[in-house]
Amino acid sequence: MVNRHSISMPFSGGKAPPWARLVGIILYIAITFGLAYSLEDILPRAAEIPLTLFESLAFLAFLGSAMILYYQPIPKVAKLILGILVLLLLMPALGLRNGYYLEVATQVGIFAALALGLNIVVGFAGLLDLGYVAFYAVGAYLWAFFGSTQAGLVLTSIKDFFPLGGEWFFLFLCLGVIVGGLAGILLGLPVLRLRGDYLAIVTLGFGEVIRVMVNNLDKPLNLTNGPQGISPIQRPPLFFMPLLQALGFDLEPRQIYPIYFYLLVILIALIVIFFTRRLDDSPIGRAWIAIREDELAAQAMGVPLVRTKLTAFAAGASFAGAMGVLFAAKQIFINPESFTLMQSIGVLAMVILGGMGSIPGVILGAILVTTLNLQILKALSDWLNAMRQAGTVLNLGFIQYAMKNLPVQLEPAKYERMVFGIVLVLMMIFRPEGVLPASRRKLEITANRETPPEAVSATPPVTGGGE
């Protein structure tokens, strides 16, 4: 990438004055945006040049600007203005140019919110939940059931009432929170008394149970339509359409919906970030961290163990429930394939890569893993395929390799499990606290490793005192 040096500059703890940083970050945003926007016009078309790969990397760098911005010691107003500029103006502009960018950005938002929810369970409370996507499925099927003709098949006496109108979506978004939370409590009540590693396996089992049920509950009552999935699902109405037309924007619904969902996801993600931050600083958040660091000691200090764990479980599950409702409305079509163990592990990889318990870290994890999954691996596959078809011969100096000899099965896009696996193992061995560790040090993660004495004394005191 051309602008590699400018990535390291804003993150480095150098002594650049604020104005220089401001100029630097603006330059960075401009360059990455420009690259993502116009790379396809600049680069010549040839099989050897991985255009989509460069594009996705430029896009990733552009998405990263929001993260870099967050860490800059520049005036808050400047941060806010730049943030709004990036998220609300430049991103939709990119989306109008190439719809897939917006799709990826929307998915990043959804997964960031999901990962923040899982972060409450895994990062704050230290409970390993491997079936997290089950709550996401509960939310998605909740709206899919009532927001399509599916409900009419079961509730035959009030058949004409379904599908519910799009305006019900917002009510169901709130219902998703409640139903997700209830599902979390229902699962949590029996299993939260278990020790951590048993809990992991039971939640994994629960995730599979939900998947099997969703797959098979097309009989005796057709609740989920089995493996075929449910479609079409109602979308929220475009109530602001007249306003847009009055302002002179004459856009088709199919152009508006992606931007609409993008903005909706951004809004919900911001709400989720706000809630997570408040929870982190609240007495309950401190109780979670106390449990994570030492269950026995926390109990001895009067933290009610099961109730506190249950709150963490329910809070995480309710985020997933709401995101599920949103996902169903965005996709119009859902089937059991969207709710596999891979999804749970993907979300877990985001939390672990970014840093358990660290909110910016988890968002960074969501950005990295989602773009890797949706864009970079695919772009690599396309590149290899293009070279294979064009009959390119790689010249590595000492050996020549004809690309057409590369086995067809070797497609990076199909090996996401391997990538996740490597990420999980390497992070656990070399950096268990994540790329952007939480400011509150994690004993659960770093215990029994030699901590340099200056690191201990440098730990900021926990504000607010005990409970």
Add this chain to the structure above:
Amino acid sequence: MQTETVAPTRAVSRGIFSSQMLRTLFAPLGQLAIWTVGTAVVLSLVVLLLALIFRTSSSGVDRFTLVLSILPQVIVDSMVLGFVYAMIALGYTMVYGVLEFINFAHSEIFMIGAVVGAEVLISLSEAKALENFNPLLLILLIIAAGMAVSGLVAVVVERVAYRPLRNAPRLVPLISAIGVSFFLQDLVRMLESIWRNAFYRTYPDVPSFSQRISFGDTLDVSYKSIIVVVAAIVMLLALNYLVGATKIGKSIRAVAQNRATASLMGIDVDRAIALTFLVGGALGGAAGVLYGLRFSTINPYTGFIPGIKAFTAAVLGGIGNITGAMLGGIVLGFLETFGASYLSIFTEGAFGAEYKDILAFGILIIVLIFRPKGLLGEVVGERA
């Protein structure tokens, strides 16, 4: 790790035929027989009783004769599945006994055994060597190949992904194990794809294994099923001998009881742990080969569901307890096969065999809530 009968030191010097020795070796086998027969009888009585109570279905079929007619076959299938689970469960339980950690990647060790067995058989059949092979020798060959590769992979995984994390908090190695599990799935997929351009494998048909013996009209047992059960019993006996009566076994048991003290007594802890992984992995590999022989089609993702179920079996039997893992496997195999076979008869097709996975997880949750120490286990204390 607790074996039910712990051989005293002198047993080794007294030789293999002393009464002490025989008890060490065969007492678990007796227990196994009792539990197998007991579970079979109890479950059969339950389904027969249910069939008598709800005798005619809405379509007028006599459920009692239907249930009775498939019962012998169901029992045989249960035993085959149960012994496969038992062998996988041993790997989980041994590692848990020594390290108090769920080796999530064990299901992939099992899968690797199945794939290696398939590759060996396919290579032999491509070389047209299958017909001339002595069937007994063939079985031994593929099981040995599966055991060797799986055992080695297990040791390597331990060395690379678990040993650096041995003193870390318990969530850390578990996450690492999950990562290893996913990595191995796709690694096998990649290797198989490059090697044969497809990653699904079917065990080639070996004529001498596909024969069946008929007992009356209702029961008809294939050689494969007999091979699975016999091989499993032999392995379990060998494991009993290894853990209960050899120095290696003693070092493993010592490390399981107290790592620090074992180390002070001159036991090489790293070596004992590596040996545990080798033995557990080899058993998993053998189970994989047997599973492949019995169920034919395998792929790099085959291991996941049997792995989770075998873990359930280990918990059911009391995790950390070797005999318990065997019993848990048998009981789970029976419950699952009975559920899969009879659920749809009693619910008239509304709930079919698809729900057998739910049954296993339901059992796991119920056991963990009401009897977390399992059938034979003792309470495992919180690691300080």
